[in-house]
Amino acid sequence: MDIKELATHFRAPAFPGCYFFSFEGIEGAGKSTQIIKLKEYLENKNFRVLVLREPGGTVFGEKLRQAILNSQSPIHPVAELHLFASSRAQLLQEVTLKELGVPNTVIIYDRYIDSTIAYQGVARSLGIETVMRTHLSFPLTLTPHLSFYLRIPADLSHTRQKMRNAPKDYFEKQGDNFYDKLVEGYDRAAEIFSDRIKTINGNQDLELVHQDIVARVESLLTQSQETSDL
Ligand SMILES: Nc1ncnc2c1ncn2[C@@H]1O[C@H](COP(=O)(O)OP(=O)(O)OP(=O)(O)O)[C@@H](O)[C@H]1O
Numbered sequence: 726m727d728i729k730e731l732a733t734h735f736r737a738p739a740f741p742g743c744y745f746f747s748f749e750g751i752e753g754a755g756k757s758t759q760i761i762k763l764k765e766y767l768e769n770k771n772f773r774v775l776v777l778r779e780p781g782g783t784v785f786g787e788k789l790r791q792a793i794l795n796s797q798s799p800i801h802p803v804a805e806l807h808l809f810a811s812s813r814a815q816l817l818q819e820v821t822l823k824e825l826g827v828p829n830t831v832i833i834y835d836r837y838i839d840s841t842i843a844y845q846g847v848a849r850s851l852g853i854e855t856v857m858r859t860h861l862s863f864p865l866t867l868t869p870h871l872s873f874y875l876r877i878p879a880d881l882s883h884t885r886q887k888m889r890n891a892p893k894d895y896f897e898k899q900g901d902n903f904y905d906k907l908v909e910g911y912d913r914a915a916e917i918f919s920d921r922i923k924t925i926n927g928n929q930d931l932e933l934v935h936q937d938i939v940a941r942v943e944s945l946l947t948q949s950q951e952t953s954d955l
Pocket residue numbers: 750751752753754755756757758759885886888889927928929930931932934
């Protein structure tokens with residue numbers, strides 16, 4: 726199976742009137758900032774909005790999060806991949822699918838499968854196919870209706886991180902081109918899942934970023950409305 730064929734196994738959950746979105750991009754791209762703004766926008770449209778973050782969100786996921794945080798030795802990329810997939814499957818089953826059953830719900834993930842493709846698949850060199858194959862069983866085959874990839878260059882990530890007073894040695898711990906590889910990973914994910922992933926220029930005023938996102942969301946809502954009117 727090649728990558729395009731693997732991609733056909735993934736699809737968005739079908740709960741009429743409910744939506745699943747994800748935000749993707751390297752550190753400092755503006756995900757948290759834009760999630761807050763989109764949540765507020767959707768709540769004003771009377772949606773019930775839940776924001777989720779992996780690993781965690783379930784008792785099992787929290788244990789996995791602690792396992793990563795408390796690890797005394799480096800975690801192998803394969804272990805990391807499966808750990809994220811485990812936490813993801815549990816969060817999808819226990820929270821996402823259950824909550825999407827409630828009318829007018831929007832679930833927003835702060836990072837999802839495209840981050841796994843970028844981090845474990847490309848930056849940690851496991852390969853995009855390996856990441857996709859790990860996700861071939863339900864519920865891991867579920868994808869968002871739309872994913873917003875906030876694209877910024879690696880050096881802007883560094884600048885924004887410094888402004889945010891992140892620990893100084895953080896970037897030094899990573900290889901020199903680690904962030905360039907991450908950007909390459911997200912770019913490749915955006916090519917593979919070109920219908921789902923909307924690449925947004927994250928290097929512009931945050932109000933303009935928000936407007937770009939809202940335009941994509943509105944176009945999806947109109948399209949869904951037209952389909953349900955048929
Ligand atoms: N469009 C923008 N222009 C300028 N600064 C921005 C913009 N968007 C976000 N920022 C600032 O950049 C920093 C990082 O933003 P944010 O925390 O939203 O990124 P993130 O993608 O959630 O990062 P992380 O992956 O580390 O959680 C914050 O200080 C935020 O205020």
